[in-house]
Amino acid sequence: MPSLQELIQLHQEEINNLNAADAAELENYRIRFLGAKGIVKNLSAEMKNVPADQRKEAGQILNAFKNLAEEKYEVFKNLLQKEADKGPSIDMSLPGTPLPIGTRHPLRMVENQIVSIFEKIGFSVATGPEIEDDWHNFTSLNMPEHHPARDMQDTFYVSQNPDWVLRTHTSSVQARILETQPLPVRVICPGRVYRNETISARAHCFFHQCEGLYVDKNVSFADLKQTLYYFVTEMFGPDTKVRFRPSYFPFTEPSAEMDISCTVCGGSGCNLCKHSGWVEILGCGMVHPNMLRNFGIDPEVYTGFAFGMGVERITQVKFQVNDLRLYSQNDVRFLRQFQGL
Numbered sequence: 546m547p548s549l550q551e552l553i554q555l556h557q558e559e560i561n562n563l564n565a566a567d568a569a570e571l572e573n574y575r576i577r578f579l580g581a582k583g584i585v586k587n588l589s590a591e592m593k594n595v596p597a598d599q600r601k602e603a604g605q606i607l608n609a610f611k612n613l614a615e616e617k618y619e620v621f622k623n624l625l626q627k628e629a630d631k632g633p634s635i636d637m638s639l640p641g642t643p644l645p646i647g648t649r650h651p652l653r654m655v656e657n658q659i660v661s662i663f664e665k666i667g668f669s670v671a672t673g674p675e676i677e678d679d680w681h682n683f684t685s686l687n688m689p690e691h692h693p694a695r696d697m698q699d700t701f702y703v704s705q706n707p708d709w710v711l712r713t714h715t716s717s718v719q720a721r722i723l724e725t726q727p728l729p730v731r732v733i734c735p736g737r738v739y740r741n742e743t744i745s746a747r748a749h750c751f752f753h754q755c756e757g758l759y760v761d762k763n764v765s766f767a768d769l770k771q772t773l774y775y776f777v778t779e780m781f782g783p784d785t786k787v788r789f790r791p792s793y794f795p796f797t798e799p800s801a802e803m804d805i806s807c808t809v810c811g812g813s814g815c816n817l818c819k820h821s822g823w824v825e826i827l828g829c830g831m832v833h834p835n836m837l838r839n840f841g842i843d844p845e846v847y848t849g850f851a852f853g854m855g856v857e858r859i860t861q862v863k864f865q866v867n868d869l870r871l872y873s874q875n876d877v878r879f880l881r882q883f884q885g886l
């Protein structure tokens with residue numbers, strides 16, 4: 546039978562090798578060594594069998610062993626407590642789970658840019674409904690029923706009400722502004738418009754416009770030209786040239802279409818400008834006196850200009866997108882190409 550000293554030595558080794566990983570292991574250890582029927586208690590009971598001349602020495606060894614067992618318990622208890630206080634352990638160096646995020650649509654980016662260019666010179670944003678009545682989309686814009694100009698735009702009618710259409714242009718917002726706002730007005734109207742066209746690379750049944758309206762005393766065609774020239778230099782750069790060609794819109798007189806020098810070839814001829822050196826980007830003109838009268842405005846006192854551009858067209862000229870359908874397919878491989886531009 547091993548002596549008390551030998552027994553102590555054996556258990557001492559066990560304690561030295563102890564590694565309590567969790568509270569349950571620590572509790573096992575406490576019961577095994579420090580419990581009412583534990584090793585320390587048992588070894589103390591052995592003292593009576595130690596010969597009297599060795600008892601003093603054995604008592605010291607036993608005491609040291611008891612201290613060691615208790616200390617070890619305290620050390621592990623504190624360690625586990627510290628771990629518990631820290632909360633669940635997180636590896637801060639692990640890369641996070643990537644969240645798939647979308648991108649801003651190129652049409653929205655260009656629309657934002659158009660709007661902010663005009664905001665810098667005092668235009669404010671105005672919007673209106675996409676389902677319009679005949680008055681705001683046509684009649685008040687100097688296009689009474691049976692006016693041939695109505696055929697310029699293939700209209701979607703709303704079956705529930707013969708007076709309702711999906712607006713064919715954002716000029717309807719001009720009408721709503723003249724109807725409700727006191728003069729002078731200076732607004733830019735971005736929005737979606739609808740035309741009954743067969744979908745192809747060059748046409749779509751809906752697209753986006755940005756239309757401007759300025760009505761005040763003494764507004765002239767020179768103001769219109771200068772405003773649009775400012776817009777073009779901001780949008781396409783200071784070297785861009787502009788030219789105006791006479792045109793026709795029922796709600797403007799005189800009317801014009803504006804071209805800019807080709808942004809791809811600079812005028813020498815390419816696919817974008819169809820080898821003409823010029824690309825058409827918008828329609829414009831002086832607000833027709835009939836339209837002003839429709840809203841109780843005296844054309845002898847007030848004059849104004851209006852212009853309207855297609856956001857898809859501006860985006861196409863800026864980024865050489867040659868298929869309109871790409872804009873509505875939501876293919877992120879297409880949409881991502883415009884990030885940061």
Ligand code: PHE
Nearest residue numbers: 714716794828829851852853
């Ligand atoms: N509304 C016209 C169109 O959709 C554009 C335009 C707006 C023309 C304002 C002149 C003045 O084609």
